[in-house]
Amino acid sequence: MSNLIVGASSGLGREIAYEFARNSKNLILISRNLKDLEILKSDLEIKFKIEVNVFQLDFSDLNKVSKFILDNKKVLEKIDGVLFPIGMMRENDNIKNSNDDLIGIFSANFYSINFFITHILNIFEEKKNGFIVGFGSISGAIGREINVSYSSAKRALENYFESLIISNLKNHIKVQFYILGYLDTNLSFEKKLLLPKGSPVNLAKIVYKNLDKKGIKKFFPFWWIFIDMAIKILPFFITKKIIKFFN
Amino acid sequence: MTKKKIYSLDKNYSADIFFKRPDKYKEIEIISSKFENIITMGSCNSYTPASFRKNALSIQLTKFNRIIEFDKSQKLITVEAGIMLSDLFNFTLARGLWVPQIPGYPTITIGGAIASNSHGKSCGFHGTIKKQIKRIKIFHKLHGWLNLSNEENKDIFDLTIGGLGLTGSIVEVQLRLEELSGNNFVTKIIETDSSNDTVKKINFDVKKETYCYSWNRSDSFKNFGKGFVFQNELNISSNNKLTKNIKLNNSDINKNFIINFWNKYSVFFAQSVYQNYFKFLKSKQHEESFQKAIFPFIGKEFYFKLFGKKGFLESQIIVPFDKTEVFIDEVETIFKKHDPLITLYSLKNFKGEQKNLQFENDGICFTFDFVKNSKNLFFMDELDKICEKHLLTPSIIKDSRLKLETIEKCYKDLNRFKEEINKFDNKRIYKSTLTDKLMI
Numbered sequence: 001m002s003n004l005i006v007g008a009s010s011g012l013g014r015e016i017a018y019e020f021a022r023n024s025k026n027l028i029l030i031s032r033n034l035k036d037l038e039i040l041k042s043d044l045e046i047k048f049k050i051e052v053n054v055f056q057l058d059f060s061d062l063n064k065v066s067k068f069i070l071d072n073k074k075v076l077e078k079i080d081g082v083l084f085p086i087g088m089m090r091e092n093d094n095i096k097n098s099n100d101d102l103i104g105i106f107s108a109n110f111y112s113i114n115f116f117i118t119h120i121l122n123i124f125e126e127k128k129n130g131f132i133v134g135f136g137s138i139s140g141a142i143g144r145e146i147n148v149s150y151s152s153a154k155r156a157l158e159n160y161f162e163s164l165i166i167s168n169l170k171n172h173i174k175v176q177f178y179i180l181g182y183l184d185t186n187l188s189f190e191k192k193l194l195l196p197k198g199s200p201v202n203l204a205k206i207v208y209k210n211l212d213k214k215g216i217k218k219f220f221p222f223w224w225i226f227i228d229m230a231i232k233i234l235p236f237f238i239t240k241k242i243i244k245f246f247n
Numbered sequence: 248m249t250k251k252k253i254y255s256l257d258k259n260y261s262a263d264i265f266f267k268r269p270d271k272y273k274e275i276e277i278i279s280s281k282f283e284n285i286i287t288m289g290s291c292n293s294y295t296p297a298s299f300r301k302n303a304l305s306i307q308l309t310k311f312n313r314i315i316e317f318d319k320s321q322k323l324i325t326v327e328a329g330i331m332l333s334d335l336f337n338f339t340l341a342r343g344l345w346v347p348q349i350p351g352y353p354t355i356t357i358g359g360a361i362a363s364n365s366h367g368k369s370c371g372f373h374g375t376i377k378k379q380i381k382r383i384k385i386f387h388k389l390h391g392w393l394n395l396s397n398e399e400n401k402d403i404f405d406l407t408i409g410g411l412g413l414t415g416s417i418v419e420v421q422l423r424l425e426e427l428s429g430n431n432f433v434t435k436i437i438e439t440d441s442s443n444d445t446v447k448k449i450n451f452d453v454k455k456e457t458y459c460y461s462w463n464r465s466d467s468f469k470n471f472g473k474g475f476v477f478q479n480e481l482n483i484s485s486n487n488k489l490t491k492n493i494k495l496n497n498s499d500i501n502k503n504f505i506i507n508f509w510n511k512y513s514v515f516f517a518q519s520v521y522q523n524y525f526k527f528l529k530s531k532q533h534e535e536s537f538q539k540a541i542f543p544f545i546g547k548e549f550y551f552k553l554f555g556k557k558g559f560l561e562s563q564i565i566v567p568f569d570k571t572e573v574f575i576d577e578v579e580t581i582f583k584k585h586d587p588l589i590t591l592y593s594l595k596n597f598k599g600e601q602k603n604l605q606f607e608n609d610g611i612c613f614t615f616d617f618v619k620n621s622k623n624l625f626f627m628d629e630l631d632k633i634c635e636k637h638l639l640t641p642s643i644i645k646d647s648r649l650k651l652e653t654i655e656k657c658y659k660d661l662n663r664f665k666e667e668i669n670k671f672d673n674k675r676i677y678k679s680t681l682t683d684k685l686m687i
Contacts, residue, residue, distance in 0.1 A: 009271060186269060
């Protein structure tokens with residue numbers, strides 16, 4: 001049996017792969033970057049003596065995801081759980097995105113995950129077991145000027161995972177969702193941020209520890225829950241004025 | 248992209264740089280394509296400004312830290328160049344293998360060790376790290392991905408080892424590993440009464456696998472050269488496997504105290520305590536863990552911090568065996584005249600053939616650490632004159648103050664190295680503050 005990690009070649013996905021490997025779990029790793037996946041596979045197999053299979057797949061292309069599911073039914077039937085530490089950003093993601101950018105960003109951050117889970121759910125329901133872990137972003141808490149489509153897709157994903165949690169309360173499928181603030185990955189490297197960055201290594205540990213828990217929705221780092229609450233409590237006309245003040 | 252101010256470990260150079268830490272292969276290509284001047288950075292532990300340049304991009308490869316292949320029977324390992332020595336050794340030592348030619352701090356990356364052609368405490372026996380390198384993969388903005396070895400692109404392979412990162416980013420490396428029999432070391436302490444006596448005692452048997460170095464006093468002319476030779480030999484009889492594991496502490500070697508604590512009195516006090524501890528309290532033969540013998544600076548990072556914000560200077564010079572007496576004589580003469588403030592004075596054996604900018608030669612390697620002040624700078628200028636006069640080998644990677652004039656006289660291959668680098672990289676993309684100083 002294996003655990004499937006989508007977006008495993010870098011950042012949080014890579015740290016989750018190491019955490020699972022440290023716990024002697026076999027892995028199936030998916031990413032756009034085959035070279036990085038192959039090196040990660042070598043390192044994990046050499047250091048932890050586990051079995052790792054890798055697949056190159058671009059989640060920004062829903063057709064490719066669909067084909068992958070069709071071509072790898074037997075592989076997917078053997079998985080214990082699936083994690084989606086995936087996120088795709090584009091440099092000029094603003095209010096006027098092109099059609100291609102919109103489709104790409106929404107596919108990678110929402111549609112493909114949703115589509116993949118639909119198929120996985122059938123397998124897990126048959127097995128009466130399995131876990132699904134998703135990762136949102138605090139950027140989805142409120143509209144913004146940059147990463148407009150990314151944050152919209154992450155808000156949609158959060159909504160979808162809430163539905164997933166609610167729909168699976170009465171069975172053995174465990175669904176967890178983490179809303180991420182700043183993480184210390186290459187995306188935030190050397191960026192001056194208002195709040196401290198969370199460690200992806202620590203988050204990977206938390207994710208692994210919570211795998212058996214049902215219906216989790218957590219913020220990481222934890223203090224983002226207060227910011228999220230404040231955003232949701234404040235009427236939009238006040239939030240709007242605060243944003244205007246800081247801009 | 249925001250800029251970051253970065254310092255050399257000796258604190259003598261700083262620059263505002265563009266800084267990126269990619270974690271994907273494609274990212275190295277994308278980032279490199281966006282900048283005119285690039286240099287690769289490991290852990291940024293170099294004494295000199297070898298991994299940064301004002302307004303240039305420093306690509307830090309610490310996320311490229313994985314093991315790609317391991318063949319125990321052939322004793323070969325392929326790793327990404329950003330792997331720290333501690334991570335590499337925690338894997339290989341558990342399998343009775345290692346690379347002996349490694350510098351004294353475990354957070355240094357293997358790529359950094361190759362770009363500076365590092366050596367260890369057993370350099371009189373093992374030479375430098377170039378002996379262990381079988382293959383290198385680099386990325387160069389103009390040439391793309393290149394495999395380098397004695398069989399493939401040999402000229403670039405030779406330029407890359409000790410080449411200060413000028414041939415591009417070292418991304419992957421295949422190393423020949425050596426067996427490490429035994430689990431820890433037996434350290435013998437031999438007292439010496441002068442620098443010449445230290446040379447005799449340190450050079451006792453270069454054919455034996457001994458990790459040998461000295462500690463000598465430098466607080467006054469009267470005490471200059473007195474000290475100890477430490478001979479670390481592998482302890483085959485010990486079965487304590489735990490001693491091989493390398494544990495880093497959380498101390499940041501790059502962060503110094505605000506003020507300098509080293510002065511004539513504190514150096515005298517520290518050296519007197521150290522000498523008396525080893526003379527009267529420490530057993531003349533004792534067991535030492537792998538970590539303590541090979542990485543003696545772990546846990547002693549405060550030594551660097553004590554130099555304060557102004558930092559320190561280090562001079563490392565290889566003196567051929569037949570010139571050690573005259574070198575010591577001349578150093579003692581200038582010591583008596585200028586009374587410099589030297590915080591560390593140490594000797595070790597060296598073996599190798601100098602090529603390009605590689606810090607190598609057969610002889611004794613003398614190391615001096617200085618507080619940064621005008622008196623010491625004058626003393627170091629006098630040391631340079633001795634180097635030039637006797638054509639000794641001063642270390643470019645340790646002494647950030649070293650003048651081009653001295654390097655030109657002491658490194659016969661400098662001009663040829665420049666020509667070959669210019670031929671390979673005619674746009675001179677890969678540069679650092681250090682190589683600017685060398686006019687490369």
